Amino acid sequence: MKELTTDYLEDAIEDSRPFAASGNVNMSLPNFDETMKDMLGVSIITTDQQCYSAGDHLQVIPMQSTSKVVGLMLALQDFGKERVFNAVGMEPMGDFFNSISQLESFDTSKPFNPMINAGAIAVAAMIKGQSPENRFSRYLDFLKEMTDNDQLYMSEDVYEAEKANSARNRSLAYFMQSTGTLVTDVEEALDLYFRMNSVMMCSDDFARIGLFLACGGRSPQTGERLIPPHHLRTVKAIMMTSGMYNSSGHYAVEAGFPCKSGVSGSIIGAIPGRMGVGVIGPAIDEKGNSTAGGALIKKLSQDLGLNMFGEKGGFG
Amino acid sequence: MKELTTDYLEDAIEDSRPFAASGNVNMSLPNFDETMKDMLGVSIITTDQQCYSAGDHLQVIPMQSTSKVVGLMLALQDFGKERVFNAVGMEPMGDFFNSISQLESFDTSKPFNPMINAGAIAVAAMIKGQSPENRFSRYLDFLKEMTDNDQLYMSEDVYEAEKANSARNRSLAYFMQSTGTLVTDVEEALDLYFRMNSVMMCSDDFARIGLFLACGGRSPQTGERLIPPHHLRTVKAIMMTSGMYNSSGHYAVEAGFPCKSGVSGSIIGAIPGRMGVGVIGPAIDEKGNSTAGGALIKKLSQDLGLNMFGEKGGFG
Amino acid sequence: MKELTTDYLEDAIEDSRPFAASGNVNMSLPNFDETMKDMLGVSIITTDQQCYSAGDHLQVIPMQSTSKVVGLMLALQDFGKERVFNAVGMEPMGDFFNSISQLESFDTSKPFNPMINAGAIAVAAMIKGQSPENRFSRYLDFLKEMTDNDQLYMSEDVYEAEKANSARNRSLAYFMQSTGTLVTDVEEALDLYFRMNSVMMCSDDFARIGLFLACGGRSPQTGERLIPPHHLRTVKAIMMTSGMYNSSGHYAVEAGFPCKSGVSGSIIGAIPGRMGVGVIGPAIDEKGNSTAGGALIKKLSQDLGLNMFGEKGGFG
C-alpha cells in the first residue's frame, strides 16, 4: 500500500502514460488531434478536502458520457426513483453503448440503463425546467455548485459537432418515441443531451464530481446536501455495473469502485466515504475508455487500496 | 439502523415471507413442491464467527447456480486468472442465463461471464483432477472445508434430474466446443457441472460460503488462507455485476453487496470485511431469483447498513 | 382447373371473405374502421387485356407497401441495378418489416431488401428529380401511365397520418444515415416515402400494376416499353422471396407467384406472361397481410393453375 501524495501521483502518471500508445484520440471532437494522444492528468480530492493533482490536470476536455451521471442525479431529484426507472432500466448489458438492437430485442423496449446513450437521452427528457434553456442552465448551475467552479461553460464547437454527428442518437431517440419510452419532444431531449455532453472540464472538476458522489452529495461551499444519499447510492451502483461501457465488468474486477468514462478520455471515480477521482487521457480504446486513464485507475486502486471487494471492505 | 440479533432476523423473515406469493417453486427439482412455497430461512455469520439464524434455516436444498462461485474459486486457483478469463469473459450481460444467442453474437464466442450457464460449464472444465470422480471430490472437499460441514453430500436424485433435463446445457456446451472455447471432453464437463449443482445445503452452509468470500478465504478451523485475497476480490466483483441473473443491476442498487442466487431459491451474500449471508426461499421469480429471499436481502441491506455504495463505504 | 370468368371470381370472393374474421383493420389509417373488415375485392387483367373484377373492387385504399415495387422500378431505371443494390440488399430476411436489429446485426448495415421499410426508404432516396415535388410527381405520373388511370391521387389525410406516425421509420432512416447507407437528405427521403404510400387505388389499379410487371413493362396505351424486362425480372424475383413480409416463404409455397402486400390490405400479384392480379381486403394478420385477400390469392393459384413451381412451369 502506498501513501497518497503529489509525488506518488506524478510517478503513477508516468507509469501509466505509455498505455496511451494503444489508444486513439477521438478526432470527431473539435480540437482533438494527435498532439493530445499522450496527455494524461489526474486529480484526487479526499473527504477532508485535500486535493492532489498531477500531469495534464488543467487540460479542459468535454464531459461527453461523464455527463450521464450528473443527468441521472438531476432526473432522480426531479422525478424520483420510481418514475425514472419506469422509463429506463438499471441492468448492465453486454453490448455497445449505442446499440439499437438492444432496444428492440426485449419486450419493454426500455433502454437497459442510464449509462448507455438511449438511456441517457431518456433521462435527459426527465430534467425539469420551463424551457429548454432553463433545463440546460439548471444542469450547468448544478455542475458549477458541485465542482465549486463557476467558470464552467459549454463549448459551442463541441455542441455543433455533436449535432452534426447525431444520426445514431437521433435514430435511438425516434426508436424510443416509436415504442412510447420517450414521450416528450424528441428534438428537445436530444438538444439538451448534446449540450450536456459539451460542457468543458479539467480533471480537478471531474474529481469534484467524484467526491460529490462519494461523500454525501454536499455543496463544497455550504456543506448542504443537494442530493440525498439514497440517490447517490443508486448512481454509484449503476456506475459500478455499467459505467465503463462494455468493459464495466473488467473495471469492477480490476478497479473495484464506481467509475464513469467518456469518449473524450474522461473518467470520474467515486470511492464511497473516501475520495473522488478525476482523470483525463484522450487516447481511448475501441470500447470508448481512456487507455492510459484506465491503466491509471487500476494502478490507483491497487496502490492505494481502493478496491471495495477487498476483505476490509473498501480498504483492501 | 437496526442491530443484528436473532430476534431481528425472525422479524425480518416474517416481513419478507409474503413476497413468496409472487414466485413459483421450481418443480423440475426432485421433492420440490407447493408445500415449499412459503419456506424462508436465513443465516448470517460475522467476521468474529457469531452465527445468527432464523426461519427455515435448516432446510436443505440443492446449490444449483450458487455452485458457480465455488467452481470459479477452484478454477482460479487451478489455472490462474489469466487462463480462466481467456476462456470466459467477466462482463455482465443483459440476457437470460441460458442464452445461446449471446454466445453467437460476439466475435469471440466466449461466454460473457462465469455466472451464466455457458460460462460455468467452461469453468467446470478447468477444475483439475486425475479423473472425473477426483474433480468432483476436490470440489466437495473444498465445500466441506469452507463450510466446516463434513456432512455435505450430492443428491443422486437432483443429479439424475439435472441430467434428464440437460438439453439446453448440452447445446451450450457443444456450441462452445464448435467455437473452440471448450476443448476438453464435453460430456465430462457437463457431468461435473451437474454434480456441482446437486450438492445439498442449508442456509447456515450458504452463509459460511459468503463469509469465506467476505473475509479472506480462510479455513474456519485452521484460519489458513485457502484462496488468496485477489481471487476473492475477482469473484465478489463478478457476483456484484452478474450474480443475480438479469436482475443483477437491480440488486447492485437495492442490496449493494455481492450476491449469487440459484433456481432452488438459494442466495449467497458476501459483505466484504463484515459477514456472510445465506438465504433459502424456494419460490422464485421468472428471472430465477427467490422472491421472498430477494426481498429479505434488500431489507437486511437497508436495516443493517450493508450497502457498499453508501457514503461511509459499506456502512451506509 | 377452373375457367377464369366473372362468375368464378364472385364465387371465389364469397369463399374467401370469411377469412376476414381472423384479421384486423389497420385503424391507424384515416377512414379505416370496423365497417371495412369484411370488404374484399379482386381484379384480374390478362395479357390480352381482358379484365375480370368482383366484390369490392372499386373501393379505393392507400397503396401502403405496394408502393415499394413501383419505387424499386423507378430507382432501377434512374440509377441502374448495380448502384441500387450497392445501397440495398436483395436477400429475404426472417424478421418483421420494421426491424432495426437487422440493420445493426450485419457488417454492412445495408437493409436486407427493398421490400422492408428501411430498404424502401433507401430506394426512395434514389428516385431522381429536381425537387421533392418533382420526384413525387414522377412517381405519380409513372403510376398513372402504368394503370391507365389519370385520376390517381395522393390522399392528404393518409399522408398526414403517415407523418404523424413516423417515429419508427424516422429511426430507421437516421440509423441508415449513421452508417452511411443514406447519404441524401433524410427528411426528404422520408417525405417522399410517406407520399408514395399515400396514393389511393382500387383493385383494378393494383391489377394493372401486376400486369405491367407480368408482361413486359409496357404502357397500356402505346405498348411502349417503359421499363426493360431485366429490371422487371429483378422486381418479381424479390417479390417472390420478400414481398409478403415474413410470410413470403409461405406465399411462395402456397401461391407460387410474385406478390406484394400492404397494411391497407392491398395485394399486387404478377403471373409472368399471363396476368396481373389486384386484391383489396383491409383485415390484416399480425404480419401485415390481408387475411381474406391472402386466402383468395392462394385459391386463385390452385383453381387457375398459377403456381410457377408446377411441373408445367407456371401452369400447374
Add this chain to the structure above:
Amino acid sequence: MKELTTDYLEDAIEDSRPFAASGNVNMSLPNFDETMKDMLGVSIITTDQQCYSAGDHLQVIPMQSTSKVVGLMLALQDFGKERVFNAVGMEPMGDFFNSISQLESFDTSKPFNPMINAGAIAVAAMIKGQSPENRFSRYLDFLKEMTDNDQLYMSEDVYEAEKANSARNRSLAYFMQSTGTLVTDVEEALDLYFRMNSVMMCSDDFARIGLFLACGGRSPQTGERLIPPHHLRTVKAIMMTSGMYNSSGHYAVEAGFPCKSGVSGSIIGAIPGRMGVGVIGPAIDEKGNSTAGGALIKKLSQDLGLNMFGEKGGFG
C-alpha cells in the same frame, strides 16, 4: 438465346471456370484439396430424357446440403405437409445456415426452414423406418431410383468426418430438444443426417434429382409417380427462397429458378417442366456456394432463357 448442345456446355464451362479462383475448397471434407479447386462439371437432362454433360461431370463428391431436398421429399411423403411444417417453418432467413441465434430469437424456436441445418436435422427425424439402418436405406434406395443409378453409396470417410466435426450440429439438435422441436432420439437424428450428407454423386446424378423435381417426381424407369406434384411444388418453392444459403435472394434474381447447393460445391437446379441441372465445382464462397458453379448457373439461365420471372413465364 442459345441452343442447348454439348458444345455450348463445354464453352459455358470454360467461361465459368475462372470464377473458381475467388473460392476455396472445403478442406474439412476427406480427399478435398487444392487440386480440386478448378474442377467444374455440369449435366443437364431435359424432360424428354436428353442428357448433356461437360467438364468434370463424372467427378463424385458428397451430397452435403443437397441432401436436404431429398430428405424433405421423404419426410413430406412420410408425415404429410402439415406435420412437417408444424416442426419446421418455410420462411427464408437472413442468416447463416448454422445460426443458433435464429432458433432462440423467435417465439416458437422452430427452425426457419428445411434448407438450414437445424431444419434439416428436424426433417431427418421425420423419415420413417423400423431402425436407423432402415431409415438410411430408404433414403439411399429413394436416391437410387430417382437417379436411375444403383451404384450410389455412402462414403464412410465422409461420414466419419461429419461425425468428427459435428459440435455445431449437435448444439443445434440439443437446442431443438430443449425447446421441444426435436422429440425423437437426438443422436439418431444426427446420425441419419450425417449419413445423408455423405452419399457420393457426380453431376449426372445431381441433374437427375433436378429433373425428378422439375417434372413430376416420376421414376425414370417406370414413369410411376413416386412423389405427388404438390409436394414437389413445395420443395421447389422453398429451394427458390432458401436453397442457396444467404445468397438465395441473389440467385432468385440472377438465375430465377429453384436451386440447392452444398458445401462440397454441388448444385441441383430444377426448371419446372423443362429440365434438371447438376453442377459440381468444389471452390466455394464464404456463404457456402460454388463460385464457378454459381457463375455457370447464372450463365445457363441467361443463355438458355431459364429465368422463371421473365415475361414469357419460365422462358424469358
